[in-house]
Amino acid sequence: MARLPILKTPKCLVGGAFIRSESGGVYPIHDATGAFLANFPQCTRKDLRNAVEAAAKALPGWAARSAYNRGQILYRLAEMLEARAQEMAEALAPGRKPSADALREVHAAIDRITHYAGWSDKFQGLLGSVNPVASPHFNFTVTEPVGIVGVLAPEERPLLALLSLLLPIITGGNTVVALASHSQPLPAILLGEMLAVSDLPAGVVNLLTGNRADLLPTFATHAHLRALSAVADARERTDLQTGAADSVKRVTLLPSESPIDWFAERQQGLYHIRDFVELKTTWHPVGA
């Protein structure tokens, strides 16, 4: 007897729970053969607001974890993705047999997670310093997380690009609210399911799907977001910078007009972490 397959309803990871949009809105996505794949949540600015609240709740705990522990948790995420690499490769091109390119993207994503897992207890020593001063003081500079960071991922490379943007942020002890690729949201949904079982505390990474134009102004102006990391076109870049100016948030932008090689070595490393940490300098009198 033919069996009726049970299809998965895609839901977004917010505060460790899987949510639909509060508006109930969805948008359909079709697979490579043109067949209907699923309806994805069309998140609204209220969902973004709720996600920021979830990220705020998670932030003090995540920032206070030891650097070593954050590294372990990131490494655990790599383990989760490695075990489900085939499933993720299928999600990158639904309806088609996973291509070598899809597998290459998944493997690069796993390597990128491991890369930042390694950095998590090392960047402090390289970005911080003990400073020479002309008075009897110890003067040292230490890193601190900036806070809650908004991420706007590009349309292409829906797994690797998203992870490349959000990994340096959480490595630095920040929490994230990210908007996934609009045209290829399935990898982000699947990533959410892996994040939920990876020992990462609820709310550290919150993933939304939906219409970029609806959410971009709120990303730009929400005062509780302390930084933005986005791949954006010229007009979006202007909107993000103008909106961010009011609440004085850091903005790190990559232009979407020219193609970005997300596999490249320069898409990872210490300087991406530096973009999302504050440097605090302390003067301490030297004892007699």
Place this chain on the structure above:
Amino acid sequence: MPPRSTASLRALILEAGPVDQVGIEERVQKYATRSIKKNSKVFALKLAVSMLDLTTLEGKDTPGKVASLCRKAQRPHHTPDIPHTAAVCVYSALVRHARRALGKSPVRIASVATAFPSGQTPLATRLAEVRAAVADGADEIDMVINRGAFLAGEIALVQDEIAAVREACGQATLKVILETSELETYDNIRAASFLAMRVLRNGDFIKTSTGKTSSNATLANNQVMLDAIRDHFLATGIEIAMKPAGGIRTAKQALTFLVAVKETLGDAWLTPARYRFGASALLNDLLRQLEKERTGHYQAPYSFSEASGSY
């Protein structure tokens, strides 16, 4: 297991009329579905600010902390069109510090008295505390009822104690805390409401909770008490006011409570003289939402005098 009702408590419940538990809970769920936008929302948020009893009831309260609470009550935010809160609510020993900080300000001083929150001291001690608070300048007294006596069926004793405290209050407004979480059933809450209202004056309050127990003001408890106030008003013409307290932390919750007031008692009760919120964290969320409405942008909580150490 709820304690067995004694004959006198059962008689009071029968007289007050029982509460339809399922009906009440279904009804209050619908309040959250009302759509309040733009001007109505700003109106309701400001109304909620003006209805606040800005409260600090901690063992570590100091005169300095009370003074800054009073400043916040008088001018909650730098934007000019935000009203002052209705009152500050402090322990009786701190009333004189609040009076010094407020001077002739229209912000009233409410004091919890009568061995708050348990009420477990001799009546003479409780009355002395009320008189001392009034003498120090309290405009309003928040008393707790004797729950032990109520549940044991000593109904007349509870009522006599409320009447005695009312006399001790003199001109001060009295608020009677039923501590709904310790009354166990809606029937008991309604019965206790009537018990208190029968000895209260026009403009005195009944209040849900102390905020010191695990379960605080819920929309359903609030509704049971609002219904009791309406029935008492229709029978006697005496307007009793209402104060939910404890657990109301967000502006959204406050708006839902105001919907309940509007739809149960009407506009006449939508004033600080007839309805209050006992809360501390609520004020900052109300201001945060008002700023969001004014600027069009979501605000960070640390812009509103709380959690200054957080991100």
